[in-house]
Amino acid sequence: DTGVSQDPRHKITKRGQNVTFRCDPISEHNRLYWYRQTLGQGPEFLTYFQNEAQLEKSRLLSDRFSAERPKGSFSTLEIQRTEQGDSAMYLCASSFGRGGNTIYFGEGSWLTVV
Amino acid sequence: AQKVTQAQTEISVVEKEDVTLDCVYETRDTTYYLFWYKQPPSGELVFLIRRNSFDEQNEISGRYSWNFQKSTSSFNFTITASQVVDSAVYFCALSETYSGGGADGLTFGKGTHLIIQP
Numbered sequence: 001d002t003g004v005s006q007d008p009r010h011k012i013t014k015r016g017q018n019v020t021f022r023c024d025p026i027s028e029h030n031r032l033y034w035y036r037q038t039l040g041q042g043p044e045f046l047t048y049f050q051n052e053a054q055l056e057k058s059r060l061l062s063d064r065f066s067a068e069r070p071k072g073s074f075s076t077l078e079i080q081r082t083e084q085g086d087s088a089m090y091l092c093a094s095s096f097g098r099g100g101n102t103i104y105f106g107e108g109s110w111l112t113v114v
Numbered sequence: 115a116q117k118v119t120q121a122q123t124e125i126s127v128v129e130k131e132d133v134t135l136d137c138v139y140e141t142r143d144t145t146y147y148l149f150w151y152k153q154p155p156s157g158e159l160v161f162l163i164r165r166n167s168f169d170e171q172n173e174i175s176g177r178y179s180w181n182f183q184k185s186t187s188s189f190n191f192t193i194t195a196s197q198v199v200d201s202a203v204y205f206c207a208l209s210e211t212y213s214g215g216g217a218d219g220l221t222f223g224k225g226t227h228l229i230i231q232p
Contacts, residue, residue, distance in 0.1 A: 033219055035219075035220075040224070040225075041224055041225075042118075042205050042207075042222030042223055042224050042225050043159070043205075043220070043222050044222070045219040045220065045221070048219055056219070089157060091159065093159075100145075100146075100147040100166065100209050102149070102161055102164050103149075103161075103209075103219075103220060104161060105151070105158060105159035105160075105161075106158065107156060107157055107158040108157045108158065110157070
């Protein structure tokens with residue numbers, strides 16, 4: 001499978017715990033995006049990388065959230081001290097080239113904070 | 115700022131009927147891209163089409179067709195002879211290229227839940 005892959009697909013955690021999601025983009029794609037989607041809503045942009053550089057962060061990305069993309073390959077999204085409001089699906093996506101090119105999404109990582 | 119509106123929250127039709135999903139967008143850029151994605155219950159967003167702001171030709175792909183009208187800022191999606199497998203949530207999205215502030219990402223509408231009844 002050469003699409004965007006995410007791990008884990010589902011995560012249940014207790015409030016206050018830290019969680020980390022991993023994303024492996026399509027191999028030749030230089031851009032990687034993270035989105036968050038809650039029930040009944042469209043995905044909302046969180047952040048994106050061009051190669052290893054994090055170029056943009058949404059105001060939705062509080063300081064409890066951190067994303068990395070070492071070596072411009074896979075990316076991780078960590079949420080520290082999780083809150084119930086963090087329960088959502090976290091979608092990773094990738095694209096090649098510059099803005100406006102097609103962005104391909106993974107299957108998402110569902111987070112439930114209890 | 116950019117905005118995408120999908121006024122239809124849910125549409126239910128009987129199989130083989132034609133159905134149109136509406137999308138209206140707002141942008142101050144002259145160069146932008148419009149997309150449609152399908153999200154089945156599994157959660158993955160499946161890319162359907164990309165259209166740039168300079169190409170107003172309508173497009174047909176099998177049972178799917180798209181009508182882009184800059185004059186009304188609309189990019190509507192029609193499924194002809196709908197099938198049960200078309201049941202999903204459909205999202206319209208906008209990407210601006212020059213306005214900055216996460217512009218290289220997508221701004222999504224809230225989606226239309228399409229239910230095709232057998």
